[in-house]
Amino acid sequence: MKPDNLTASARACHDSIIELVDVSFAYKDKEIISNFSFKVKERDFVGVIGSNGAGKTTLLRMMVGLLSPTGGEIRLFGQPIRRFRDWDRIGYVPQKNSFNPLFPATVREVVMSGLYNNKKLFRRIGKAEQAKCDDALEVMRIGDIAGKRIGELSGGQQQRVFLARALINKPDLLILDEPTVGIDAQTQEDFFELIFHMHAHHQMTFLMVSHDVEMIEDNLGDEPLDRCGAIKFYVKHSHDQDCSISDLQHSIN
Amino acid sequence: MEILTAEFFQNALIGGLLIGITAPLIGIFLVLRRLSMIGDTLAHVTIAGVALGFLIDANPIWVGLAFAVLASFAIEKLRKAYKAYAELSIAIIMSGGVALASLFFTLGIGYNTDVLFGSIYTLSREDLYTVGIVTLVVITVVSIFFKEFFLLTFEEDAAAVSGLPVKLFNLLITVLTALVISTAIKIVGALLVSALITIPAACSLLIARSFKSSVIFSVIIAEIAVVIGLIMAGIWNLAPGATIVLLLIAMLIITLVGKKGLRV
Numbered sequence: 215m216k217p218d219n220l221t222a223s224a225r226a227c228h229d230s231i232i233e234l235v236d237v238s239f240a241y242k243d244k245e246i247i248s249n250f251s252f253k254v255k256e257r258d259f260v261g262v263i264g265s266n267g268a269g270k271t272t273l274l275r276m277m278v279g280l281l282s283p284t285g286g287e288i289r290l291f292g293q294p295i296r297r298f299r300d301w302d303r304i305g306y307v308p309q310k311n312s313f314n315p316l317f318p319a320t321v322r323e324v325v326m327s328g329l330y331n332n333k334k335l336f337r338r339i340g341k342a343e344q345a346k347c348d349d350a351l352e353v354m355r356i357g358d359i360a361g362k363r364i365g366e367l368s369g370g371q372q373q374r375v376f377l378a379r380a381l382i383n384k385p386d387l388l389i390l391d392e393p394t395v396g397i398d399a400q401t402q403e404d405f406f407e408l409i410f411h412m413h414a415h416h417q418m419t420f421l422m423v424s425h426d427v428e429m430i431e432d433n434l435g436d437e438p439l440d441r442c443g444a445i446k447f448y449v450k451h452s453h454d455q456d457c458s459i460s461d462l463q464h465s466i467n
Numbered sequence: 468m469e470i471l472t473a474e475f476f477q478n479a480l481i482g483g484l485l486i487g488i489t490a491p492l493i494g495i496f497l498v499l500r501r502l503s504m505i506g507d508t509l510a511h512v513t514i515a516g517v518a519l520g521f522l523i524d525a526n527p528i529w530v531g532l533a534f535a536v537l538a539s540f541a542i543e544k545l546r547k548a549y550k551a552y553a554e555l556s557i558a559i560i561m562s563g564g565v566a567l568a569s570l571f572f573t574l575g576i577g578y579n580t581d582v583l584f585g586s587i588y589t590l591s592r593e594d595l596y597t598v599g600i601v602t603l604v605v606i607t608v609v610s611i612f613f614k615e616f617f618l619l620t621f622e623e624d625a626a627a628v629s630g631l632p633v634k635l636f637n638l639l640i641t642v643l644t645a646l647v648i649s650t651a652i653k654i655v656g657a658l659l660v661s662a663l664i665t666i667p668a669a670c671s672l673l674i675a676r677s678f679k680s681s682v683i684f685s686v687i688i689a690e691i692a693v694v695i696g697l698i699m700a701g702i703w704n705l706a707p708g709a710t711i712v713l714l715l716i717a718m719l720i721i722t723l724v725g726k727k728g729l730r731v
Contacts, residue, residue, distance in 0.1 A: 278628045301630030313622050317499060318672055318681040327618045332630035339614065363676050389628075 228256035228451075231291060231387050231419045232277055238285035239272055246272055249286070250442045256386075257452045259413045259420040261430040263438070264445035270423050273445065274391055277421070278306060291386070301331045305380030307390040310372065310397070315365040321375050322360040325350050328379035346382055354378040370401035377408075388412075390422040402426075406433070413452050470701045479587040479654075479707065480697055482595055485602040486654045486663065487693040489647045491685035492609055494664035495671070496640055499620045501553075505542065505641070507661040508557045509648045512538035512564030514657045516649070517582050518571035527582075528597050528649060535645030538564065543641060585656030585708035587697070598650045605643055612636065617678055655708035663689060666715040670722045688718055 232254040239247040246269040254260050264270040275281040276288060279295050288295045291303060305328070326339065326347045351357040354374040359367065364375060373393060380388055390409070394402040410433055413420050424430055430448050438446035470476050497503055516534025520527030538560050545556030581589070590598075609616065619626045619636050627633045644664075651660045667685035675681030696711035 280624060280627055299630060301628065304628065306625060306628040308622060308624060312624065314499070316672070317621055318675045318678055319617075319621055320677040323617070323678050324621070327614070327621065327625070328629075330614045330618045330626075330629060330631070332632075335615065335631075336611065361676070 228258075229292065230254065230289065231256055231258070232421065233289040233292075234277075234286065235289070236286035237276065237283045237288060239269070239276060239281070240284045241272075247283075247442060251286075252440055252442070252447065254387075254419060254421055255451070256419055257413075257417070259410070259434060259450045259452065260422070261434045261448040262421065262423045262445060263425070263427055263430055263448065264443075265425075268444040269442070270445050271391070273442070274389070274421075274423050278304065278389060299332060302333060302383045303386045305383065305385035305388045307373075307376045307380045307388070307393050309391045310369065310376075310393070310395050313364075317365065319364050320360065321356060321362055321364060321367070322347065322351070324364050324375055325356075325360075325378045325382060328382035331383075350378040350382040353381065368401075369397040370405070373397060373401070373405055377405075385418070387419045387421070390420070392423055392425065394424075394426070402429075413450075471698065475588050475590070476697075476701055478590045478592070478595055480694070482587060482590045482598050483654055483693040483697055483707075483711070484690060485598045486647075486651045487689040488686055489602050489605045490651050490660075490663040491667035491671075491689040492605060492682065493640070493644050493647045494668045495682050495685050496616060496620050497644065498665055498668040498672070503661070503665045504554065504557045504561075505539075505644060506648060506664040508542065508561040508564065509535045509538055509645050510652060510657045510660040511561045511568065513645075513649045513652055514582050515564050515567035515571060517652065517657075518568050518575065522571050522575035528594065528653065531652060532646065532649040534564075535649045536642055539641035539645045540638075543638065581656075582652065583656050583658050584706060585652070585654050585659065587654045587707045590653060594653060598653070601646045601650045605647060608639065608643060612639070616640070621678075655711055659708050659712045662712040662715055666712075666719055667692075670715075670719050673722050673726050688715070692718060 230253045232252075234250055234252045236249045236251055237247060238245060238249055250273075262270050262273070272281060276283050277290075279298070290298045291300060293300075326343070328350070329339070329343055329346065348357070351360055354377055356371065356374050356378060359371065364372065367375065377393075380390075393409075394405055397405070406429055409420065409422070412418060434448035434450040437448075439449040440447040494506070497505055513531040513535045516531035517527040519525075519534070520530035523530075542556050542560050545559060546553060549555045615626070615631055615636060618629065619631065619633060619640075623633060626636075647664070648660055651663055655663055667689040668681075670688045671681040671684035675684050692711050692714040696714045697707055699705060699714075700707040700710040
């Protein structure tokens, strides 16, 4: 069987995690995205490639609710994004330079902040949350630097911290926005290996924005599945097992 | 020395200790979000409110508070209109506040240096209750939402993607700032109030490793400055607000030099 057929057959029997229906976005009368429809299916790995200004950041920000589309509808896990409340199902790894490097926060404080969502309002952080944090630190092998200030770490270590924060809720969907900008080649390679391993062996769906065409094509296939203007979407589905098996959900540990 | 046991001095000490908690507590969030100047702006608008309070014979603290809250809403609105120019909204509101203040002063009592430089020795029982209530509100809100405020301050986008009501929290922090400013004006004066908000945070950023410890350090630093400053001012008959602020700056210099010394 050709891998393409395999992807197609697997895609048909999974739920949509992210669904864009006729989405448009205009900024000051200039339409950046027009009538675009796209689905991210459960256990897909979607790589989003596009030059600066192509609108990939806009698209990503709309998918996580940071921007509202000027037309069309966005659904997360089958729900219209306005009514979506299960934000703990989404892990988000921001661009590396999105925080102030002199911010006084320890690795532990940053990882723990992955738990602070709409459902945890008015709740105290207890032993169960501390244990989750320990797990996430352990998985990313950053337990030994948990007490360090985030700004003291190397780019690669910071990336692991943000990945640990995104994974602390054991999310169903992991969104990564240019996760390796400004990180050396070897560290980048290790990072991608880790991400693609997680996709192959864990019950998770991935959406990654990247500028690294070579890396995306090496891992997700040569041809983009879809396009939106100058933005290309590469998709790889992770398993060809019977989709009805429900206990594939194993922990990240 | 007998000044230290006088009632007006003890009122001043209690008021100072309360402001020494709230000002740096809010200050750390403002400084880390690069909004240090908001404190100064709200202070200038509050002067206008206080001046109006004298003019219409209402409690100056409460009128000042109302002005500060209104200004904080206006800043948020302007910030949205001029997204890329965050400091523009601050500059506009600040000059507006100063203009209003001088208008009200000239209509009424004439310029009042108490508002500009503080009049901590004239704190009444009633003033103390106001400061006490504000302190209670600030501590309660910050401790309820401490973890959310941390995430919001560290990375606003991540807070939004976690489903937190980011706009509401931003507004809440601004209103808390307005509350703190309008009460702190009585202690150090409008011109010096931003020192009490920003300098403790500036010191603690140099020494703290974690967010929690930076909050604790900044409160401790402010309290030390308030207590020693008031006692020094009382004994040597110095201006209390100015003494507190100069002590804070001295502590900042010592921290800077000490840190350099440690590094070498």
